[in-house]
Amino acid sequence: KISSENRPVKKMVLAGFHAVGARLQLNPATIDCVYIDPTRRDKRMRDMREKLIAAGVKVMNADASRLDGMAPDIPHQGIVAMAEEVEASLTFDELLDQITPKTLLLILDGVTDPRNFGACLRVADAAGVHGVLLPKRRSCPLNAVVAKISAGAVEYVPVVQIGNITQTIEELKKLGFWIAGADMNGEDYYKSNLTGPMVIVVGAEGKGLGRLVKEKCDIIVSLPMQGGVSSLNASAAGAVLLYEVVRQRRVQAGV
Numbered sequence: 521k522i523s524s525e526n527r528p529v530k531k532m533v534l535a536g537f538h539a540v541g542a543r544l545q546l547n548p549a550t551i552d553c554v555y556i557d558p559t560r561r562d563k564r565m566r567d568m569r570e571k572l573i574a575a576g577v578k579v580m581n582a583d584a585s586r587l588d589g590m591a592p593d594i595p596h597q598g599i600v601a602m603a604e605e606v607e608a609s610l611t612f613d614e615l616l617d618q619i620t621p622k623t624l625l626l627i628l629d630g631v632t633d634p635r636n637f638g639a640c641l642r643v644a645d646a647a648g649v650h651g652v653l654l655p656k657r658r659s660c661p662l663n664a665v666v667a668k669i670s671a672g673a674v675e676y677v678p679v680v681q682i683g684n685i686t687q688t689i690e691e692l693k694k695l696g697f698w699i700a701g702a703d704m705n706g707e708d709y710y711k712s713n714l715t716g717p718m719v720i721v722v723g724a725e726g727k728g729l730g731r732l733v734k735e736k737c738d739i740i741v742s743l744p745m746q747g748g749v750s751s752l753n754a755s756a757a758g759a760v761l762l763y764e765v766v767r768q769r770r771v772q773a774g775v
Contacts (some may be wrong), residue, residue, distance in 0.1 A: 530605035533664040535591035537568060540601045542672025548575040554591065557598030565598065590711035605662070610678045612688070615651050619695060620627075621717055624765055628654045628721040629685055629733050631754050636725070637659075638669025641756030644658070645673035647762035653680045653688065655681040685721075689736045692719055699737045700727050702757050706740030709728050714765045715772050725753040 533655040534540050543551055554572050556565065558581040572579050580592075582600070590600045595610070606636040615625075626649050631637050644652050658679075660666060667674045677688045689699050700714060721737060723729040728751070734740065742754060743760055752760075 528617075531590050531602055532605040532662075532667070532769065534601040534603050534667050534764070535594045535596035535599070535664055536562065536567040536668050537597055537599060538671040539674075540599055540666040541568065542675040543601065543603055544571060544575060544577065547677045548577055551577050552602045553578040553580055554599065554601040555580050555587060556581045557582065557584055557587060559584075560598040585743055589659065591664055594664060610651060610680050611750050612680055612682055615678065615680050616695065617716070618650065622760070623650045623697075623717050624648065624770070625650060625692070625697070625719045626652045626758060626762065627685060627688070627719060628659065628720040628754060629721060629729050630658050630727055631722070631724050632658060632660050633724070634660050634663055635664035635669050635748070636754050638674070640722075640758050641666065641670040641673040641677050641679075643755055643762060645670075645677045645758040647759070647766055649677060649762060651678040652683050655685055656681045656683065685730070686732050686736045689719070689721075689733070698739070700739050700761065701737035701743050702761060703729055703734060703740045704742050704745070704751060706742040708744055709741040709761055709764055712739055712741050713768070715768050716763075717766050720758065720765065722754045722758045725751060
């Protein structure tokens with residue numbers, strides 16, 4: 521199969537009801553085939569099969585061992601699809617064209633673990649993030665594990681590949697964004713003003729934000745750690761900070 525740009529269309533695996541269901545709802549034409557465990561005859565599987573057939577998607581039976589081989593180490597729930605690969609859904613310029621005073625962005629600095637990335641996308645979707653930005657290098661690809669862990673959010677959250685994070689931050693600042701970086705040496709997050717056009721920047725667990733990225737941030741915020749561990753992973757930290765932005769905006773709006 522050749523795309524409109526005369527390039528072979530890459531394929532990816534979607535495993536589990538959320539991942540397959542999200543693609544079915546958003547773009548069923550990109551699904552080549554869905555493989556289903558015939559021993560699953562519960563209502564959830566029957567309903568999914570009916571929806572797939574109604575959408576014109578090819579459905580085939582496959583035993584558990586074949587499904588395990590197609591989606592190794594992923595809890596596939598007896599359903600696996602082969603579909604067109606998800607690519608960055610927006611260019612940076614396209615994202616800039618959509619900016620408003622209520623825009624909320626998330627930048628991931630060095631997040632390479634697919635489970636962490638998938639969880640970040642799920643959180644971003646829930647918090648109403650308008651775009652998740654990540655560099656082309658040193659970032660996790662949009663693969664089957666990401667799709668599964670994101671519970672289908674990978675299909676809905678705009679993902680924007682960027683070049684240099686520090687240069688991107690500079691461009692966003694010129695457009696009126698405030699940049700808040702997550703770091704253990706920052707001020708308590710709830711003491712910071714996170715209203716207005718905001719960019720939350722989180723780094724990988726352990727490494728955290730790069731030095732240059734940290735220097736470009738307007739404010740550095742931290743999450744007070746009351747227990748024995750010293751940090752949270754990117755998805756957990758991102759969830760707290762993104763929802764603090766949501767909370768502060770609602771308070772500001774009197775909601």
